[in-house]
Amino acid sequence: MRTQVAIIGAGPAGLLLGQLLYKAGIDNIILEQRSADYVLGRIRAGVLEQVSVDLLEAAGAAERMHAEGLPHDGIELLFGGQRHRIDLHELTGGKRVMVYGQTEVTRDLMAARAAAGLTTVYEATNVQPLDFDGDQPRVTYEHDGVSHTLQCDFIAGCDGFHGVCRASVPPQQIRTFEKVYPFGWLGLLSDTPPVSDELIYAHTERGFALCSQRSLTRSRYYLQVPLTEKVEDWSDERFWDELKLRLDPEARAQLVTGPSLEKSMAPLRSFVTEPMRFGRMFLAGDAAHIVPPTGAKGLNLAASDVGYLHQAMTEYYQQGSYEGIERYSERCLRRIWNAERFSWWMTSLMHNFPEGGGFDAKVQAAELGYIVRSRAAATALAENYVGLAL
Template identity: 55%
Template sequence: MQTQVGIIGAGPAGLMLSHLLHLQGIESIILETKSQAQVESRIRAGVLEQGTVDLLKSTGIGERMMKEGFVHEGIVIQFNGKRHRLNFKELTGGKEIMVYSQHEVVKDLLEARLNAGGKVLFEVKDVSLHQIETNSPVIRFMHEGELQELHCDFIAGCDGFHGPSRQAIPVTIRQEKQEIYPFGWLGILAKTPPANNELIYATHERGFALLSTRTPEIQRYYLQVDPNDSISDWSDERIWEELQLRVETNDGWKLEEGPIIQKSIVSMRSFVCETMQYGRLFLAGDAAHIVPPTGAKGLNLAIGDVQVLAEGLKQFYRNASDRLLGDYSEICLKRIWKAQRFSKLMTELLHRNKEHSPFEYSIQLADLDYITSSRAAAESLAENYVGLPVQFPKYELV
């Protein structure tokens, strides 16, 4: 089997890369370990930056998003029982965010690839990478009971944190950095009306809570919990009781309750593999970096990575130039580290750290008060939340 770009992983990064390459006349084949049904049903939150929305629309993927997604012009930050709205559109000169679940983005991208004749092999097993330091890398895998090989010019590792792509880079070469946070998120899907027309980030002495939107009938809510908690420790009654305590306001507002149809606990970490390229292998998305969800950057960083990679591959095939590909890690990491900075800031700003003294907690509340009362501080948060642009060196623009 032969193609120009072999892509491992049919998540947002892999599918968007394949779509962008298709628009440039570059062939690709995607390998995915899950079934199509599993890929389309992997439930993830979806806060899309302005740049991500613009890219989806400009490349023909945004029609359903614009009909079914929720455009938010700001967010609400709550502390000491009071809510403070940050108007992103006004603070950033017109930029907004879109709430549209990641699995819906995946559905739209996958439909576009399949309708265009794109090749996606589902339920592959035992994926391994070979000869990545040469100009003729190979991906070996099992598919439909047969051992197969995909010969390509380049490999894009879009296979997430646990995939084989990053592990194919020699451990003596990989530069990895991470931080583990003492917080977990208990996430639920609940059948209730929307709590608010924009996201509410609530800080409380008992811990953080987030009220988000999924559909007019189903909402996504989160609670800060101990990352070592078991979901069996959290009955529906306990979840609603804790949510009510953390999001109640001084004016008597109450959260409307309903049936909980899904719940799970995830731990929180920041991770960056600064070695995003090795030979003809390029990492993108969660294969290269993980951010805590507080900053809403995961999917958006993945889309930014593949924008750079697609442009570099276009320059290679169109102009025989590998200059942008050679600078891929450097270009992406500038944006990644700024997103890591913002995600860490938001995480520490909003979560209750039980190890902190009363003095430190008072400083945290003062930070929140400053952000919600200072135009300069609010503009900085808004600029980062709606998304910093993907920046290409001038020599790449042709």
């Protein structure tokens, strides 16, 4: 088989890239080691920057998002027992974010790809990107017990943190930067109305909490917990009781509890790999970087990578220009490090650190107070939260 672009990974990054390339008349095939049902079953975040919304529109996969998604003009910071609203829309000159679950984004992109009759090979095993340092890259894989070779012009590695693409790069050609945080997020998904119209980021003596949502009837809540905690030790009742202790009295009174649809534990990490291009293979999304979820940047960074890669490949095929391909890493990494800084800052601001003492707690309180008193500080938070244009 032959295609112009072989995309490894059928998560939102790979699917979005495939749809954008198709719209530009560029042939592509997606290989995914898991089943479609498994991919859709992964629970992830759902706060979309305008750049992500724009790319979904360009991909022809935004209709349901606009019908069912929830535009948000602000967020709330809870500290010292009181909530303080950050008006994203007013502070950024009219920008906002869209709350729409990553599972739904993936579902919409899958539907768009199927409607276009494009090829996605699910349950492709032993996938290997080869010869990407030359002019004739290829990907070998097995499907239904049969070995296949996919010849291509380029390989897009959208296969996540544990994927094969980054692992296929010779160690001497790649650098990694990593920070591991000493706690995780325990998340609970429930079919209950959100406790607030906007997201609540809570900094308390008991630890961080986040009140998020997927729709007007489905909520997602998170608690900061030690890495030693196990999901099975947290009953629904224990989770709700602990969340109430981290909320202000008004939110506590408004909180609607119910049985969990899913509970999971996520460790927090900051991770970046440089560069993101190796000959004719490109890394995008979690294959190249991880951010703590505090800043809501993970899916949005993956989308911006895809935006740059789509631009580069369109210029190559339509104009014969190699400039976008040459500058892919530079463009992506400038944006990635800005997001990494913001996510690290938000994580450091809102969480309790085991090694921190009274001094650290006082500095956090001072910084939070400064944000809500200073328009300049609030604007800096808002501009980073809504995201920068490509």
